[in-house]
């Protein structure tokens with residue numbers, strides 16, 4: 288089953304509007320004729336500027352978070368309806384930083400993923416174990432539990448999964464390609480059991496200290512279909528080589 292490689296950059300809380308425009312201009316120069324799907328997830332304040340800077344390019348716009356309601360008295364929130372309005376194709380949900388710093392729960396991740404699908408956006412659903420869970424031999428149990436809770440009852444055709452071991456995020460410590468592959472394969476096997484053959488088409492990205500130096504080896508694993516890149520997505524000089532190593 289061939290799955291189109293997908294590299295997404297999660298800019299987190301970085302980039303003013305001017306910096307965002309500059310990075311898009313550099314990426315457009317670097318990324319011509321790559322047979323890889325690419326998305327960037329700027330902060331909310333730069334979404335519209337990045338949409339404009341991406342006009343005529345095949346790079347997709349993604350958001351980093353959303354709320355499950357469409358409109359209403361929800362001060363400070365942004366909905367899938369509004370993200371679609373500003374041109375987003377994807378939205379990250381369940382990132383470990385949102386789970387640990389902002390109290391995001393499995394139930395919340397499910398509600399957000401469902402709302403995104405209702406509005407024609409693809410959720411990039413993040414899962415991953417903490418270091419103490421891996422050391423206790425519970426990595427697969429934790430990750431599959433998050434997968435089950437986030438995706439139960441949802442159609443998977445438009446869903447992307449990102450496996451991001453918490454201990455590998457922003458630490459310079461990457462899961463070995465073999466350890467990552469083991470988790471990716473377990474996720475796919477689990478999805479096949481719960482959702483059937485569509486599991487073979489779901490792209491499962493790896494995230495956690497992906498760099499130009501380690502991307503090719505990770506992406507060579509049979510169930511690693513792309514990467515969700517944090518720090519290295521903030522500069523064209525490091526993001527473009529990761530994209531190219533997926534093509």
Ligand code: 13P
Pocket residue numbers: 297382451455456457458459494495496497515516517518519
């Ligand atoms: P780093 O690539 O900076 O480790 O971040 C990974 C991440 O959290 C992407 O969502």
